[in-house]
Amino acid sequence: xxxxxxxxxxxxxxxxxxxxxxxxxxxxxxxxxxxxxxxxxxxxxxxxxxxxxxxxxxxxxxxxxxxxxxxxxxxxxxxxxxxxxxxxxxxxxxxxxxxxxxxxxxxxxxxxxxxxxxxxxxxxxxxxxxxxxxxxxxxxxxxxxxxx
Amino acid sequence: xxxxxxxxxxxxxxxxxxxxxxxxxxxxxxxxxxxxxxxxxxxxxxxxxxxxxxxxxxxxxxxxxxxxxxxxxxxxxxxxxxxxxxxxxxxxxxxxxxxxxxxxxxxxxxxxxxxxxxxxxxxxxxxxxxxxxxxxxxxxxxxxxxxxxxxxxxxxxxxxxxxxxxxxxxxxxxxxxxxxxxxxxxxxxxxxxxxxxxxxxxxxxxxxxxxxxxxxxxxxxxxxxxxxxxxxxxxxxxxxxxxxxxxxxxxxxxxxxxxxxxxxxxxxxxxxx
Numbered sequence: 001x002x003x004x005x006x007x008x009x010x011x012x013x014x015x016x017x018x019x020x021x022x023x024x025x026x027x028x029x030x031x032x033x034x035x036x037x038x039x040x041x042x043x044x045x046x047x048x049x050x051x052x053x054x055x056x057x058x059x060x061x062x063x064x065x066x067x068x069x070x071x072x073x074x075x076x077x078x079x080x081x082x083x084x085x086x087x088x089x090x091x092x093x094x095x096x097x098x099x100x101x102x103x104x105x106x107x108x109x110x111x112x113x114x115x116x117x118x119x120x121x122x123x124x125x126x127x128x129x130x131x132x133x134x135x136x137x138x139x140x141x142x143x144x145x146x147x148x
Numbered sequence: 149x150x151x152x153x154x155x156x157x158x159x160x161x162x163x164x165x166x167x168x169x170x171x172x173x174x175x176x177x178x179x180x181x182x183x184x185x186x187x188x189x190x191x192x193x194x195x196x197x198x199x200x201x202x203x204x205x206x207x208x209x210x211x212x213x214x215x216x217x218x219x220x221x222x223x224x225x226x227x228x229x230x231x232x233x234x235x236x237x238x239x240x241x242x243x244x245x246x247x248x249x250x251x252x253x254x255x256x257x258x259x260x261x262x263x264x265x266x267x268x269x270x271x272x273x274x275x276x277x278x279x280x281x282x283x284x285x286x287x288x289x290x291x292x293x294x295x296x297x298x299x300x301x302x303x304x305x306x307x308x309x310x311x312x313x314x315x316x317x318x319x320x321x322x323x324x325x326x327x328x329x330x331x332x333x334x335x336x337x338x339x340x341x342x343x344x345x346x347x348x349x350x351x352x353x354x355x356x357x358x359x360x361x362x363x364x365x366x367x368x369x370x371x372x373x374x375x376x377x378x379x380x381x382x383x384x385x386x387x388x389x390x391x392x393x394x395x396x397x398x399x400x401x402x403x404x405x406x407x408x409x410x411x412x413x414x415x416x417x418x419x420x421x
Contacts, residue, residue: 095302104299
């Protein structure tokens with residue numbers, strides 16, 4: 001119903017309609033930074049909690065490190081769908097060490113309190129230096145599909 | 149006594165003159181046949197220089213004769229001792245003797261095999277398009293970008309790191325810009341590279357092809373304001389994302405005096421004209 005006047009106002013500016021895969025449902029800030037409180041993250045496993053749509057994106061409310069900055073392999077506390085859930089960071093937009101990958105989105109995998117993943121598969125590539133956390137998160141590494 | 153000497157002198161002088169005359173006559177006699185022969189021809193023979201021998205160095209291959217200066221060899225304009233750069237260059241050449249670092253530009257598609265203790269099989273292969281070459285000397289880096297499973301991944305590799313085992317150029321080409329960081333805000337089809345891609349053959353004697361592709365962008369906001377003249381980007385289709393008014397507004401940040409700034413490393417030959 002609002003579409004006719006929308007198309008009228010945008011007629012002067014030809015906009016690209018992004019494909020379904022890369023559709024941005026929220027505005028993205030330009031600064032690339034590691035993960036801290038109030039960052040919006042992308043849940044990359046196939047858990048129902050992470051994939052069901054909600055009117056608010058999942059945000060980080062606490063980072064379990066000495067400083068409040070979360071890098072790959074750190075645990076964080078998320079607010080998803082009105083509930084608190086722990087998660088593991090598997091990639092961020094901030095450039096890290098020289099030979100390590102940098103992702104275009106802040107990726108996160110939902111986790112229980114004992115370290116077991118909530119989902120059963122991770123399609124998105126995961127950095128190989130996560131394998132150092134063999135003991136704690138070996139089950140997360142087991143469900144990872146591809147390593148970069 | 150003096151009279152004797154005078155007469156003697158005159159005699160010697162006259163002898164000399166006679167000798168000279170004799171010599172001149174002889175010279176005339178000796179050259180006259182040639183001149184006569186030459187005079188018989190209507191045209192004088194033109195001097196034809198012997199043909200230069202074409203030197204083909206068969207000891208070296210055609211590929212090694214191709215000259216390319218990698219940008220990290222050019223030392224930056226600094227007040228440091230040039231000895232530091234010459235020592236660094238020696239180390240870079242020592243590493244290049246062990247690992248073949250091929251010629252590539254920003255926009256070429258590369259495959260890099262890296263030693264990784266955490267990866268299965270101890271090596272890690274990544275294929276991507278080179279979006280940036282930075283750093284000078286041994287710390288020279290290049291960034292490869294690819295989109296895997298709808299996730300954009302960039303890896304910044306150090307050219308002279310001992311962890312790199314092989315660098316392979318799958319497609320050698322140049323683009324309209326030196327820095328393709330705007331691919332992060334472009335549609336994902338421009339950053340996707342097939343990991344199983346076969347290397348495109350390239351003849352060592354040919355010119356490097358320039359890919360004049362103009363990339364379509366996602367809707368604004370972008371990570372950087374690529375329309376501004378300080379980036380000087382030729383490879384984006386601005387007409388699809390920006391109105392002419394916005395393009396004019398971006399030109400407010402233009403600094404046209406910069407090309408005449410002699411303290412920058414500008415090409416002074418242009419100012420002379």
